Amino acid sequence: MQTNISDTTPSDSSKRPASTTVAASRKPGKKRSDSIAVAAGPIAAILIAGLASGIRSQVGSTNVALVLTCVVVSAAMASRMAGVVTALAAALAYNFFHTTPYHSLRINDGKDVVTVLLLVAIGLVISEVSSWRRRLQTETERHVEGQHMLEITAALLAADKPLVEVWTTIQSLLVKELRIADCRFERGPSTAAHTLKRSGSLSATEMKITDEGFELPSGGVSVPVVFAGQVLGQLVLVAKPGSGSRLEERRIAVALADHLAIALWRAGNDGPATIATP
Helix, strand or coil: CCCCEEECCCCCCCCCCCCCCCCCCCCCHHHHHHHHHHHHHHHHHHHHHHHHHHHHHHHCHHHHHHHHHHHHHHHHHHCHHHHHHHHHHHHHHHHHHHCCCCCCCCCCCHHHHHHHHHHHHHHHHHHHHHHHHHHHHHHHHHHHHHHHHHHHHHHHHHCCCCHHHHHHHHHHHHHHHHCCCEEEEECCCCCCCEECCCCCCEEECCCCEECCEEECCCCCEEEEEEECCEEEEEEEEECCCCCEECHHHHHHHHHHHHHHHHHHHHHCCCHHHHHCCC
């Protein structure tokens, strides 16, 4: 992506010791479970349709279609891809085993055509609805986690904890929230190539987009640490290749920088030198 780009696209909460370093992670088992659902859904649909063909006269094709619909819905609840693939497999399996002429993809009865199309349509609709629900749930979890982070640092400030403890906590929280490689504090002018605006937006000549949002520029991003109009230093966020962040998450980073500014002001003139990277 060339030319000037501005990222203004909007976008798990568990209690932990405030000074504990939090590693960036993205639920490694999620992709594995999605892959299992993509494989298991179609296999289950084909097996059910095939086995039911032997007792077709007893159970009836309508009941078979209902069972296949349940399989499609179950797969769609797991992931959108699983729902779509299973719906197509269920429709083809129903067509092959339960519509005349049997064991053929031709259909003689118009009602059977409707049934096949409904299997596909149900899979597509449920997959989209489930995908939207999962995205909403993810955004809600991130919002709650962001609020929890601010609560942690606010509690440290309220308890008048030492600057080093406040900084260590903010550093680890930023690494987790933005899924970055590192975060450091610098005094004076920033060495980073780009500056994060208070709105959380980014502007750069080249930016990469990932499933999690825009990846921070490789040259690093600085977040000004300002108190009462005075610049005390910069937070420098070091990008982790392949990991992105959303607008709301970067707004949390700006808020954490403000909390650090309060801690630095309390620590006095020697504060910045205490936590600054040599």
